[in-house]
Amino acid sequence: MIWLLLAVFAPLLGALGLPLLARLVPKAPARVLGVGSLGFAIATLTGVVGTVLERPKVSLEWIPALGVRFDLAVDGISAPLLLLTGLMGVVATAVPAHIDADNAPGAAVESSRLALYYACLLGTIFGAVICFLAGDALVFFIGFECVLLPMWLLIAQFGDPAPQALARAASLRFLMVTALGSTLMLIGLLAVAASTGTTNLQVWAQLAGSTFSRPQGLVVAGLLVLGLSFKVPVWPLHTWLPWVHSSAPSAGSILLAAVLLKLGTYGLVRLVIPVVPAGFATIAPVLGGFAVVGIIWAGLACLVERDLKRLIAWSSIAHLGFVVLGLASGTEAGMQAALFGNVAHGVISGLLFVVVGALKHEWGGADLGTPHASLREAAPHWGFALIFGFAASMGLPGLAGFWGEFGAIYAAWTPAPGRPGGFFVLLAVGAAVGAALAAAYSARVLREVWGGERTKPAIADAGRIELLVVAALVVIVVGLGVYPSLLLDSTAPVVSTLLTGAP
Amino acid sequence: MVSLPWMTLLPVLILAAGTVAVLALDIAWPAARQAHLTLISLTLVAAAAATIPGIRMSPGDSLTALCAPSGGLCLYEVSAAESLLQLLACVSALLVVLLAWRDWAHGEGGRTAVLSALLLAATTGVVALSGVGDVASLLVAIELATLPTVALVALEHRTRRQPGAIDAAVALLTTSLASFALLALGAALWFVSTGTAILSPEALIGQTGSDRVVLALAGVFALAGIAFKLSAVPFHAWTPVTYAAAPLPITAYLSTTSKVAAVGGLLVIVQAVTGAGISAVGVVLGVVAALSLTLGHVIALVQGDSVGLLAWSSVAQGGWVVLPLATLAPGATSLAVGYLVIYLLATMALWIVIVAFANDPARPDGTSMHWMRGILRRQPALGLAMLFALLTLAGLPPAVAGLLAKIGVISPVAAQGFWWLALVAAINVPLGLAVYLRWAWLILDPLPAPDSEAQVAKVFLPPLWSMVLGLLTAALIALSIWPVMFR
Numbered sequence: 001m002i003w004l005l006l007a008v009f010a011p012l013l014g015a016l017g018l019p020l021l022a023r024l025v026p027k028a029p030a031r032v033l034g035v036g037s038l039g040f041a042i043a044t045l046t047g048v049v050g051t052v053l054e055r056p057k058v059s060l061e062w063i064p065a066l067g068v069r070f071d072l073a074v075d076g077i078s079a080p081l082l083l084l085t086g087l088m089g090v091v092a093t094a095v096p097a098h099i100d101a102d103n104a105p106g107a108a109v110e111s112s113r114l115a116l117y118y119a120c121l122l123g124t125i126f127g128a129v130i131c132f133l134a135g136d137a138l139v140f141f142i143g144f145e146c147v148l149l150p151m152w153l154l155i156a157q158f159g160d161p162a163p164q165a166l167a168r169a170a171s172l173r174f175l176m177v178t179a180l181g182s183t184l185m186l187i188g189l190l191a192v193a194a195s196t197g198t199t200n201l202q203v204w205a206q207l208a209g210s211t212f213s214r215p216q217g218l219v220v221a222g223l224l225v226l227g228l229s230f231k232v233p234v235w236p237l238h239t240w241l242p243w244v245h246s247s248a249p250s251a252g253s254i255l256l257a258a259v260l261l262k263l264g265t266y267g268l269v270r271l272v273i274p275v276v277p278a279g280f281a282t283i284a285p286v287l288g289g290f291a292v293v294g295i296i297w298a299g300l301a302c303l304v305e306r307d308l309k310r311l312i313a314w315s316s317i318a319h320l321g322f323v324v325l326g327l328a329s330g331t332e333a334g335m336q337a338a339l340f341g342n343v344a345h346g347v348i349s350g351l352l353f354v355v356v357g358a359l360k361h362e363w364g365g366a367d368l369g370t371p372h373a374s375l376r377e378a379a380p381h382w383g384f385a386l387i388f389g390f391a392a393s394m395g396l397p398g399l400a401g402f403w404g405e406f407g408a409i410y411a412a413w414t415p416a417p418g419r420p421g422g423f424f425v426l427l428a429v430g431a432a433v434g435a436a437l438a439a440a441y442s443a444r445v446l447r448e449v450w451g452g453e454r455t456k457p458a459i460a461d462a463g464r465i466e467l468l469v470v471a472a473l474v475v476i477v478v479g480l481g482v483y484p485s486l487l488l489d490s491t492a493p494v495v496s497t498l499l500t501g502a503p
Numbered sequence: 504m505v506s507l508p509w510m511t512l513l514p515v516l517i518l519a520a521g522t523v524a525v526l527a528l529d530i531a532w533p534a535a536r537q538a539h540l541t542l543i544s545l546t547l548v549a550a551a552a553a554t555i556p557g558i559r560m561s562p563g564d565s566l567t568a569l570c571a572p573s574g575g576l577c578l579y580e581v582s583a584a585e586s587l588l589q590l591l592a593c594v595s596a597l598l599v600v601l602l603a604w605r606d607w608a609h610g611e612g613g614r615t616a617v618l619s620a621l622l623l624a625a626t627t628g629v630v631a632l633s634g635v636g637d638v639a640s641l642l643v644a645i646e647l648a649t650l651p652t653v654a655l656v657a658l659e660h661r662t663r664r665q666p667g668a669i670d671a672a673v674a675l676l677t678t679s680l681a682s683f684a685l686l687a688l689g690a691a692l693w694f695v696s697t698g699t700a701i702l703s704p705e706a707l708i709g710q711t712g713s714d715r716v717v718l719a720l721a722g723v724f725a726l727a728g729i730a731f732k733l734s735a736v737p738f739h740a741w742t743p744v745t746y747a748a749a750p751l752p753i754t755a756y757l758s759t760t761s762k763v764a765a766v767g768g769l770l771v772i773v774q775a776v777t778g779a780g781i782s783a784v785g786v787v788l789g790v791v792a793a794l795s796l797t798l799g800h801v802i803a804l805v806q807g808d809s810v811g812l813l814a815w816s817s818v819a820q821g822g823w824v825v826l827p828l829a830t831l832a833p834g835a836t837s838l839a840v841g842y843l844v845i846y847l848l849a850t851m852a853l854w855i856v857i858v859a860f861a862n863d864p865a866r867p868d869g870t871s872m873h874w875m876r877g878i879l880r881r882q883p884a885l886g887l888a889m890l891f892a893l894l895t896l897a898g899l900p901p902a903v904a905g906l907l908a909k910i911g912v913i914s915p916v917a918a919q920g921f922w923w924l925a926l927v928a929a930i931n932v933p934l935g936l937a938v939y940l941r942w943a944w945l946i947l948d949p950l951p952a953p954d955s956e957a958q959v960a961k962v963f964l965p966p967l968w969s970m971v972l973g974l975l976t977a978a979l980i981a982l983s984i985w986p987v988m989f990r
Binding site for chain 1: 834837838841880883894899900901903906907910911913914916917918919920922925928929930932933934936937940944947986989
């Protein structure tokens with residue numbers, strides 16, 4: 001219980017307390033705020049680890065008029081994502097902030113501004129933790145909405161200073177698109193709540209859509225999938241993501257890719273597949289089709305994209321395509337692969353954004369055309385991290401990325417009974433082509449960034465903290481790659497109950 | 504013999520007596536402006552206190568008065584939700600007195616007594632409207648709630664806004680008269696089809712065929728007649744004109760207390776027709792909600808003046824309040840009232856800040872939004888209160904109360920499968936975010952390079968105003984943690 005309180009209140013207190021501290025002590029050095037926020041993030045991670053080990057349950061009366069109880073609980077599916085959130089919180093607060101003073105690049109940053117930056121990071125983590133802990137649909141929804149404001153501020157206030165209007169436009173687009181998606185999802189959730197008479201997710205999974213007629217179930221599943229597809233994002237609703245990533249500060253990109261996008265896929269697993277199984281089965285081929293189009297589309301975009309951060313964003317869209325494809329297949333293997341791919345993508349994209357964020361800062365821009373020394377010559381540590389990240393990202397066996405992608409293709413090859421087999425085989429082939437594209441664009445990036453003999457303009461190599469962060473992520477990627485059962489054993493029992501509907 | 508329980512009617516009676524008392528005081532002691540204002544404040548506090556027993560009732564119960572000895576049909580009946588409306592009316596009117604105090608006590612012209620009496624009379628109408636049980640009382644109450652506000656709008660004396668004040672009053676008056684005609688027609692049709700003036704579901708028992716068509720028409724006309732008070736599209740045209748020229752405290756009154764009147768009237772009619780299942784009324788409400796939301800948000804997006812933005816925002820917010828009523832579902836009324844509570848708290852907080860800016864002599868055209876740029880840096884407490892109010896209206900956490908209010912009003916729409924209306928609502932949530940966050944951005948954004956003293960000068964809030972602003976913000980935070988606005 002104490003762990004749960006720590007996991008929930010540490011980020012919340014940090015988000016509220018740091019700006020207050022900066023207000024009370026206006027001359028607080030940047031270091032104090034940085035270390036403070038890192039402390040809150042580590043406390044959150046500790047709380048999350050304790051919660052995952054202890055598995056406490058909380059159920060408080062909250063809004064009787066809407067039948068909502070404040071239910072928090074952990075199971076095998078949410079545990080890995082909670083750990084991911086806690087870990088990425090530490091990574092995001094540990095990487096250098098690199099923010100400019102208001103309208104005056106180069107000047108010392110006011111402590112209030114720095115405090116706001118860290119408060120936004122911790123606020124995002126708070127929302128994600130609530131989301132993954134939620135045992136009630138509306139509590140999930142509120143966590144889902146909690147991440148919006150801090151993320152909007154991160155992009156709008158601390159994004160690319162060069163064309164600030166661009167960062168503002170990107171942030172507003174992020175906010176409006178996500179809000180549209182989440183409201184569509186809300187409508188679906190409320191329809192399920194009205195039909196089942198409760199918002200408890202466990203009861204929803206047990207009822208497994210038995211309270212719906214066929215067309216009703218289809219409409220509700222359609223609304224939920226459509227709403228969540230904005231967040232995942234599924235092609236063709238992905239257009240906001242590359243923009244946002246190219247403007248966001250690197251810590252914002254890390255949280256967005258590693259945590260926020262996971263809310264969408266987690267929502268599909270938790271709110272759609274067990275709740276309206278029949279409706280989802282009807283939509284699944286379409287969803288799978290969009291996912292595969294997204295994989296290929298994003299792979300092709302990666303071959304020509306000039307902005308390094310945007311490129312990683314495109315590759316995220318491709319990876320989440322695999323996750324969605326795994327879910328659409330409707331088999332246990334598919335869902336296992338999806339959940340694995342979800343976590344793997346979180347760690348790998350976190351790693352890549354740490355590297356790319358640092359490169360962007362050193363180069364003074366993320367464009368591949370920016371003159372820069374090759375990493376091999378100038379910054380071997382960053383070079384290793386980049387190679388490793390792309391190797392994991394293209395799904396090399398032995399690294400974390402492999403199991404999710406391989407599993408998704410395998411699951412699409414042998415979809416659940418009732419799914420159109422021939423079509424899914426086609427999807428599997430398409431996804432395999434997409435995986436090949438990943439190798440191609442990885443090679444392209446490594447040639448342009450890592451390879452070559454250029455030594456000027458030189459850039460600094462990774463600092464001590466950055467090395468530590470990179471090392472930790474590398475260990476996790478290798479660990480999950482060689483010993484996938486670590487994760488699969490945690491999710492397996494829950495996956496089979498979610499798919500069969502039995503408690 | 505008609506029963507007359509004084510306690511039940513107390514909120515209305517106190518306000519009516521207060522109105523008379525203010526005029527009497529004026530005859531006895533004309534110069535005592537502060538005394539007049541104190542008297543109306545105390546009257547409002549007393550009336551607010553008198554609504555408490557009604558609010559504490561359990562949801563199914565109601566307080567009745569002026570009942571016929573047989574049959575149990577009553578001319579006055581309040582449920583817990585309606586008592587809450589009465590409380591909201593008194594509290595918001597009290598806030599208007601606070602905002603107007605300086606003007607009315609020290610401004611030129613000796614009209615304090617008239618203004619005070621008008622304000623109380625209008626509030627009497629609003630409070631009575633929540634309890635009316637028959638069509639005749641409905642007509643009287645809505646006029647009592649409206650006509651005094653026309654005079655209050657016209658009696659602007661500040662030079663900056665005065666030229667438009669008469670036009671504003673005329674716009675309000677014309678709309679209200681047209682609406683009154685519609686309402687009267689609706690009332691007549693109700694009487695024709697049911698044979699009774701009592702507005703209650705029991706009156707509809709045994710309705711068939713052509714009666715039901717007439718009844719549907721009655722409901723639609725009556726709703727059209729009340730919608731103007733809510734500034735619902737297409738009866739909103741007076742709103743931007745009037746908001747732009749009326750005295751600011753009176754504008755605040757129109758956007759808060761008057762909304763309570765509108766919701767009170769809507770509830771009476773919706774409750775009367777809900778039992779009969781007349782879907783035409785629901786469709787009309789749905790269309791009104793959809794239009795109000797969309798038009799209100801879109802036009803609010805391009806406003807540069809805080810009052811203009813609040814005018815159009817109030818159109819859109821009216822749409823959110825009407826949204827659940829369109830389903831004619833039994834629980835929808837309490838959800839609409841719950842939304843109204845949150846809207847009122849946030850809007851009152853914003854009005855305090857806007858009037859404070861407008862009162863500041865350093866800033867000509869004080870309601871323009873650009874004066875508020877960077878206010879969070881200069882006056883953090885004030886900036887945070889504004890931000891929280893704006894986030895509440897947008898429905899974005901950390902203002903969870905605003906989000907829950909939105910969930911509440913959308914829930915019956917989704918539950919009853921009104922998919923087209925749900926879709927309109929879904930599109931309007933991001934539009935609303937854009938509207939309120941545009942303002943929030945100004946508050947957060949640092950001032951590039953101040954080009955005048957006025958831009959960086961701190962705005963002065965009297966201590967009492969700061970305290971009320973703090974209380975309103977604290978209430979919104981408390982409701983975010985313990986959402987008790989839904990009953």
